[in-house]
Amino acid sequence: MTKIEVRRATQLRALIAAAERTIAEQGLAGLKARDLAAEIGVSLGGLYNIVGDLDEAILHVGARTLTRLDQSLAEAATGEDRPIERLVATALAYCRFADANLTLWRALFEHRMGPGVALPEWHAATQLDLFAHIAAPLRELLPGAKPERRALLSRTLFSAVHGVIALGLEEKLVAVPRGKLEAQVELLVRAVCAGLAAKFGGEAGN
Amino acid sequence: MTKIEVRRATQLRALIAAAERTIAEQGLAGLKARDLAAEIGVSLGGLYNIVGDLDEAILHVGARTLTRLDQSLAEAATGEDRPIERLVATALAYCRFADANLTLWRALFEHRMGPGVALPEWHAATQLDLFAHIAAPLRELLPGAKPERRALLSRTLFSAVHGVIALGLEEKLVAVPRGKLEAQVELLVRAVCAGLAAKFGGEAGN
């Protein structure tokens, strides 16, 4: 690795860190090319030697956020045996992560790619990794259900929990108030699991 | 009502209709003062005699959307007796409304007021009206639960359903695919209801 390549890597790391700080403090809309360049001690034009455009910077930050989220969820579920408890612990960890990283987490969902521009697959892969945290316990919980069915259920369960947390943290009028959030998330997961177990239980097929 | 007042009312109606059309076609970001003025045959400056600013126009459209949604939900639940079926029908109606009015419905949640600016209470009231569609069946379903508890459950159930639909219609990677959306929403509502009934059932208190 040449001297220049080393500097590049250092600059990219600094850029991502700075962008993350800014997004955490001011949200996606607060990220400006000029500020970002100034913050990492590069001229405005130099920014575009490090990343192709601001979108790329945002994607890098998003990837970091997803990775950190993944770690949080992984930690949360260790030490739990029963699948339902694992699912509850995962949901609560998601809740706490979103709360502690509110704007970064929001940015994950606010950010829409321009039309026709697909998101890079390394990013997509990280997103899908998250499902392991739900899919695995669900497999234990519903051994009788078909895999594709369980995949759908994973998505539904994730989306439902996500919805409660997202509206709650936005403090929308129709949302669960912040103080009751964790309790309601737990209640939701338990209720869904109970309902699903009753329906798909140990039985085969369907 | 003087001639001028009549014209004002007409202009306001035209403005809301035009703004609604634009938002439906191009989203919130597509709404521009100049286009809106041109569309209703008023000069740019004249726009600000009809509404104070663009935000006001957006709020008007939002109110209309909420009202239409309210009607859809009301219609959907008529003819259903059992509370669970009413909840399912309501959730499915919500799903279909969101699908059929995607950008308008998104605008309802995208739009954030400037900091310190509360949303007008006529708007808040309309939002809360929506809860009747959930709260009423839930009261029948869980006669034993305390009212405040039920209020929380209404919010949780709403948010959960909303989450599945929102991610699904955005076609996010982690979401339920569009084609399976209605089925999964129904499944979610039934599972939650089953879970809740098992927990709070006819029993008293808690």
Place this chain on the structure above:
DNA sequence: TGTACATCAGTGAACGCGCGTTCACTGATGTAC
């Protein structure tokens, strides 16, 4: 009914602001001999 006047709706050019990206230029870095 007719006339003079006041009010205020309507106009659109101009203001003020913000911002992502480019590009001709410079100077530091690395290479070849």
Place this chain on the structure above:
DNA sequence: TGTACATCAGTGAACGCGCGTTCACTGATGTAC
């Protein structure tokens, strides 16, 4: 090792675009006599 040269990272002024809101002016509407 030393020198001449090529490459390309770095610079920041300028480009190009977009947009909400204001304001001095005009002309239509309604009123008072």
